[in-house]
Amino acid sequence: MEKTCIDALPLTMNSSEKQEIVCIFGTGDFGRSLGLKMLQCGYSIVFGSRNPQKNNLLPNGAEVLSYSEAAKKSDIIIIAIHREHYDFLTELTEVLNGKILVDISNNLKINQYPESNAEYLAQLVPGAHVVKAFNTISAWALQSGALDASRQVFVCGNDSKAKQRVMDIVRNLGLTPMDQGSLTAAKEIEKYPLQLFPMWRFPFYLSAVLCIFLFFYCVIRDVIYPYVYEKKDNTFRMAISIPNRVFPITALTLLALVYLPGVIAAILQLYRGTKYRRFPDWLDHWMLCRKQLGLLALGFAFLHVLYTLVIPIRYYVRWRSGNLTVTQAILKKENPFSTSSAWLSDSYVALGILGFFLFVLLGITSLPSVSNAVNWREFRFVQSKLGYLTLILCTAHTLVYGGKRFLSPSNLKWYLPAAYVLGLIIPCTVLVIKFVLIMPCVDNTLTRIRQGWERNSKH
């Protein structure tokens, strides 16, 4: 429910309760935006400033005083100052004693300082109750009210009463406070707004490299090769035909890479005979970005579907089939119907559709709100059972597509096999290993290890 303070304004005016006074240290942009917003929401604001005289930009209705005077006015003080200038607060320790200091600061880059700004502030002013908040909200969004991004304000602090006070203010500004526990959480909270899809970076680059490689591979086979030998200009294939080879292969490979780390982990555990030794970091990191890999794979699969469905609309396709029919008509011969081809074409299309359907299901269940609504057992069921079924269907789809002309020498150009052959390597490997792993004998050992049993232990 969006609570727009513009409506709240008159309300708080005629409401009997006396207005709460909040003090803001610093008259920078964020300080002013926050002050304006709080004024609109019926708070009365006192700004603390180095030189209270020359501040002509402050929202009307706000008072400006020296730091110490301002601090005296209220027991909640928002520190809208960069960490670099915190040190002057040490002179105010006795004034700030027992007050609530709200640290809203952010750094320019992650891990800029050993400890979080909020904890640094707490060390400077031991007497005060430091609460971290508001650092995830942008000043611009606060003013424009365009808070689509996220109304969540992460709040943490060691004094629960102080935290509660701040969370009430957050609510009154129409934002959603999220209690993150003690002040040790400040480190994470300060890291949060600086991130730009950290988990997506590796999967993204990986798929980008895959795409580019496959693109040139196909260009060589489908454009350069025919040009060299038949002087045919196939460049137009680069718009649709070739992407429609690149995307499905990338999708299938990425999907297989989602399940490869799990398989490797199982082998490691079997080999070590215990689950109590950490996996190598690369494996850990890989496992943590499986979701992103899967979603990227889904994206490429989606593109593949669209590229495939537009085939009959393409000029080239219409021209070719048209001419084909014309020549047949001229030669007065109908071409016979081959049931096997019908089976082949229909079944590989059907496999593809079913695979894509399950894939979309997987994607939907990975939506935060959906995955929060299912329990662990259900999630495992969907992600591993349905996930493997998807992988099997998509691999089968590619295999049947290959059909007879699979690895037939006629299909090699400059000794390069068709691209889809490359796309099958990883998926098949994963499926074969997985098949071995679910053999009862292997599976039992693995299950016992995962339940805590250790091979070389006195248990």
Added chain:
Amino acid sequence: MEKTCIDALPLTMNSSEKQEIVCIFGTGDFGRSLGLKMLQCGYSIVFGSRNPQKNNLLPNGAEVLSYSEAAKKSDIIIIAIHREHYDFLTELTEVLNGKILVDISNNLKINQYPESNAEYLAQLVPGAHVVKAFNTISAWALQSGALDASRQVFVCGNDSKAKQRVMDIVRNLGLTPMDQGSLTAAKEIEKYPLQLFPMWRFPFYLSAVLCIFLFFYCVIRDVIYPYVYEKKDNTFRMAISIPNRVFPITALTLLALVYLPGVIAAILQLYRGTKYRRFPDWLDHWMLCRKQLGLLALGFAFLHVLYTLVIPIRYYVRWRSGNLTVTQAILKKENPFSTSSAWLSDSYVALGILGFFLFVLLGITSLPSVSNAVNWREFRFVQSKLGYLTLILCTAHTLVYGGKRFLSPSNLKWYLPAAYVLGLIIPCTVLVIKFVLIMPCVDNTLTRIRQGWERNSKH
């Protein structure tokens, strides 16, 4: 996790703790539904009524007493009475003193009264702790248990202990309490259930008008014109061909209208040389419904995709291409292959697919649960960077579609250009202005202004 009280019932029976007594004033429909539900969840209920005798509809197990007697029985009293009849409570002030009054009332229309019902109640019975709750839940849903809509119960009140008590009850009924802060939030909470997609209204009407206008525009060009000049009956085009012109144009225009206000705002800020002056209201409102505009645009784009993909299935298309081939065959001539046409058709299709793909991505990130999981920086990146890329791709898609025959006089019918030409006006304008705005010189000034700098200030 859905907590069905039917299961909870036996549980609370054999549970040692004595049942909590809750009093409900008023035996109307919602009062009874709520009472029944609370009985099922193991509370014991006392109804307060004007005439305790003639109440034969109450759920079994509930006691009925006069208001004052009922009030004495419990320290939580749910006021299931219309605001109009609150005044009788003034006589009970001493009985209600220190008790928790739960205001569950709703009004018939927004802003019916100066102050919210809950605050009105608080004024009537100053001694009581008023808590607003349950007004967003429908009586019918409460009984049938079909609470798919929303299990959220917005709770607000000035006394935090009282609020906590009420929130516990809400939880025990299997609902999710949402603390909205002090009683001043009641105004918003009461407004909430009366709304019907307020943010969607303007975008919806706008797109409706657009569609209708474009529909008739196309009817004139593609149905009436050929009928007048060639006596051809093209009415059947109104089912698919024409909608498939109307939808993409509407989609593109709406998408452009998502980014137009941002551009206008930038110009305004540049012109004013400050960001501390409010935008005109129409611009504010426009900016706040950008998300809805974008989602509507996505809807139309989705329809356009479906309408395009079914083209080869249509009887008319099959008939035409079939006849074309037949005539060619009869004339014994194959039509030559034109690489340029192949390029044109393939590239405009590819552009469309990529544009649509990014568009779907934008739509997914605007899902509440997804946008809550990204931070401000990530959201800005997706919505502005990817958003503009989408706009560029879709505009290019239309331009290439236009291809050579763009604005060629032969294409004018009754001096009316093809519809897609109209569709290009706003997108191109937006892109051109945006291009100017990201020129370093302009961009720097804008950035400084947005960081709080002001042109005509002593800073």
Added chain:
Amino acid sequence: MEKTCIDALPLTMNSSEKQEIVCIFGTGDFGRSLGLKMLQCGYSIVFGSRNPQKNNLLPNGAEVLSYSEAAKKSDIIIIAIHREHYDFLTELTEVLNGKILVDISNNLKINQYPESNAEYLAQLVPGAHVVKAFNTISAWALQSGALDASRQVFVCGNDSKAKQRVMDIVRNLGLTPMDQGSLTAAKEIEKYPLQLFPMWRFPFYLSAVLCIFLFFYCVIRDVIYPYVYEKKDNTFRMAISIPNRVFPITALTLLALVYLPGVIAAILQLYRGTKYRRFPDWLDHWMLCRKQLGLLALGFAFLHVLYTLVIPIRYYVRWRSGNLTVTQAILKKENPFSTSSAWLSDSYVALGILGFFLFVLLGITSLPSVSNAVNWREFRFVQSKLGYLTLILCTAHTLVYGGKRFLSPSNLKWYLPAAYVLGLIIPCTVLVIKFVLIMPCVDNTLTRIRQGWERNSKH
């Protein structure tokens, strides 16, 4: 925001505050995993064990003592023991007096015991504050950090302070505590992780049965019949043609079954003249799984769309249309254009697209995060108004598809009508009854009943 304790570790080290000591009873797998995780998050752990000597698997840094000694060390004790072995705790009652006992146990099957494990524990150790938590988290996920499934930890307990302490620990482990109220909620919390899509079971089996039946029905008409009479091998139709008959019919039937119970309920209420009598259980259960029925229907509709869009790509279709043209060319005759066929084909396709579009909208609004963002009125509007519109469009789509050859005897094979005729039975019934129900006279009575009025009452 994902809070990875690996980062938190150094932080908590150099943080001044002394580490909180937590005691864990039981050195089983989950106990160890939880201990390890808590160590990583900067807690110091004491394990309580039957024989503290022989425990060589515990994470380094953790202390192991006898139960009583361990209990003395901390005031929070996590009971990582199966319910079967709780009884030994009775000997420790005086040590555990006033301490917080965290019950993390799960049972093997639902309703294994009369009361929940947490409540059983509370009865065994009356002096302690029992809090239920952590039972929804898997040990493996806790270690690997792969908590995609759900970071939600449901917490309940009668002592709010104890609950708060536990919720803080949950937060510090990077999980999201969900306060579920008093200990009576434990029953539900313990049931939760054992469920596997309980609400989906009935809809799933229902649609499976439907699909299988329709599949064989179509096989008889389209494969066996032509084989018997024309010796034609149509088996390849089983890959796409027949599924593309089965899926739409299943989808339409399921969609109709979403609205049938509402209609039945209305009739029942009209017949009984009251809303205060419970519906029969089968109807209640049916009403509660409407959402699942609808989503399954959407799934089948989605498959139908894909199967339809690939039609022109299929070898069989290309072959047939190609030969058709060839024969025409040989016979030198063009087939004339029939406007009516154009209308028929275009309009039934258009109806289908619009129906599917609305259907997707319904699906999106049923996403938890979306349905939480709309109020009851909006949800009703979407689900009932748009829902019925979808049903009407899809039924019309099927009717127009039937077109003229609807029930024409030539279309009967072995007296079996075409499959789509079967698919129309339930939808049409629902729509007809609904049409009767919204007749003013009937509607008024129904509305009054739903507002609490009763026919045979003194009101």
